[in-house]
Amino acid sequence: MQPSVEPSMLDVFNDNFDRAAQYLDAPEDLLESIRICHHMYSIQFPVRIKNKVRIFHAFRAEHSHHRLPTKGGIRYAPNVHLDEVAALAALMTLKCAIVDVPFGGAKGGIALDPRDYEADELERITRRYATELVRKNFIGPGVDVPAPDLGTGEREMAWIADTYNMLTPNSVDALACVTGKPITQGGIRGRREATGRGVQYVLQEFFRHPDLVKRAGLSGDLAGKRVVVQGLGNVGSHFARLIQDDGAVIVGIGERDGTITAPRGLCLGAVLAHRHETGSIRDYPGATTLERPADCLELDCDILVPAALENQITAHNASRIRAPLIVEAANSPTTSEADAILRQAGKIIIPDIFANAGGVTVSYFEWVKNLSHMRFGRMAKRVGIQTHQRMITGIEDLTGSVFPQTLRDDIVHGIDE
Incomplete structure (x- = not known):
């Protein structure tokens, strides 16, 4: 008997596209013109x-x-293919359309x-790759704007921007040719944690709809909900930290070297410190270690968040899956076959094209900032500070009370990017 072969990401996309169509x-x-990928560039360089x-x-x-421009990340992984x-x-095209960001999709x-x-x-x-993209006009502020993805980050984006x-x-x-750059090189505050924060916002919004919460067999809000996170990369680690601040309990974490679980909850900061010291999340004190990274997907929990690779939940x-x-x-x-099985079982799935759109949303702000050559709020900041100072002074004169200094500072200076 031949072993079953998991569908490729393109197969999954086409299956889901046909269902939606x-x-x-x-x-x-x-529909066919919407489905096809317009330009594909394969490069081999020494x-x-x-x-x-x-x-x-x-x-x-x-x-x-x-x-235009098209927008999408650059990933470094052994199995990347066309x-x-x-x-x-x-x-990415669908993701940008859902959040109404004016980009086409690229990767x-x-x-x-x-x-x-x-x-x-x-x-x-990285610099050689960027050079090849420039030669074929596959990068540019008005053409195609890359960003970080699996295996890349601010450092790689800075190299690409400098090469361009x-x-x-x-x-x-030129700085608008790529997003996800360091703050000092045209980046924007909040981009690093944007995707994870977007997942948090999606969950917060979900719990504002009692009918959906009831359909999932849950109640209340995020506080006390048992969450399992697969993947502690940029997305998973920031999401887990933010969701803990909302009162959720991280009961399981899966990484490439295994899974750890603790029904009473894991302290994310301590887990990250343990991984930094030992190079692995395995044998974290007070947790049970499971051998397979995919074991975390089958843990008993309220919310399952796969934040690692494609095709993790399959037929x-x-x-x-108990979540x-x-x-x-x-x-x-999630493969298309697995999606059908989960929905048949009554599971609720918040899809990736909505759940992880926080990154491209904040990338849009960075791109706009680079094109305008002015950081957000620079023109209005001084006027706003003066207005708030006058307002506070007037309230204090009328009431005879004095604002606490920390509250005064918050009101006067407002928020940053």
């Missing part, structure tokens, strides 16, 4: 690594140009494991 009164040729030339395989896909980035680009990646390379080697690889700036020296908007394990509410913080963590 059934609800639309649209011509078949129009980079010298430890006195040996290595060939790297990289990709960039632009799914839809109905709005179909995967095409599917992720299609998901890119390089087939490598960043843990296998030193920082200077990754810099050479060197290759287009007369471009005054093989969907029937064993009544699933929030897709990763890109396409």
Whole structure:
């Protein structure tokens, strides 16, 4: 008997697209033009690594140009391939449309494991990739604007922005060629935790709808809800920290090296400290360690948040998922077959194209900031401070009371980016 093969991300996207298309009164040729990925770029380039030339395989896909520029992350992972980035680009188009951000969808990646390379080697690889994108006009403030994804972060985005700036020296908007940059290099405050915070906001909104909460067999708000998080990367770690502040209880965490669970709750800060010291979440004091990373998906909990990789919930394990509410913080963590099984079982799924749209939303603000060459609030800040000072002084004169200094400072200075 041949072992079953899990569907690719592109297969899952096409299956879900076909299911959604059934609800639309649209011509078949129009639907097909929406489905297809317009531009796909496959690159092979050499980079010298430890006195040996290595060939790297990289990709960039632009799914839809109905709005420009296109927008999507760059991931570094060993199994990156063209179909995967095409599917992720299609998901980005839908994600941007749902949150009404004026971008088309795109995605890119390089087939490598960043843990296998030193920082200077990754810099050479990243800069060469950026150079190839510039050569083919697959990057630019008004063309295609990458961002961080799996295996990349602020550092890689800074390298790409610097490379683009060197290759287009007369471009005054060069910093807008990429988002997710460090604050000191054109970035924006809040971008790093934006995706995780977006997942938190989605959950908060869910619990404002009593009918949905009742359908999930839950009650009340987030406080006291048992949450399992798969993946402690940028998205999962920030989400877990924020959700703990809302009073939720993290009862399980899954990482690439296994799962830890504690019915009474895990302290995220202590778990992160343990991982920093030992290199693993395994054998965290007071928790039970399970061998498989996917074991966390089957734990007893109220809310399951897959925040790791695609195709984690499949037809093989969907029937064993016990959480009544699933929030897709990763890109396409549930296959179409598993989605049908879960819904048949009465589970509620908040899809990735809505749940993890916080990153592209804040990326839009960074892009606008780079194009305007002015940080948000700069023009109105001084006027606002003067207005608030006069208001506080007037209230104090009328009432004879004095505002506490901390409250005064909060009111006068307001919020930042």
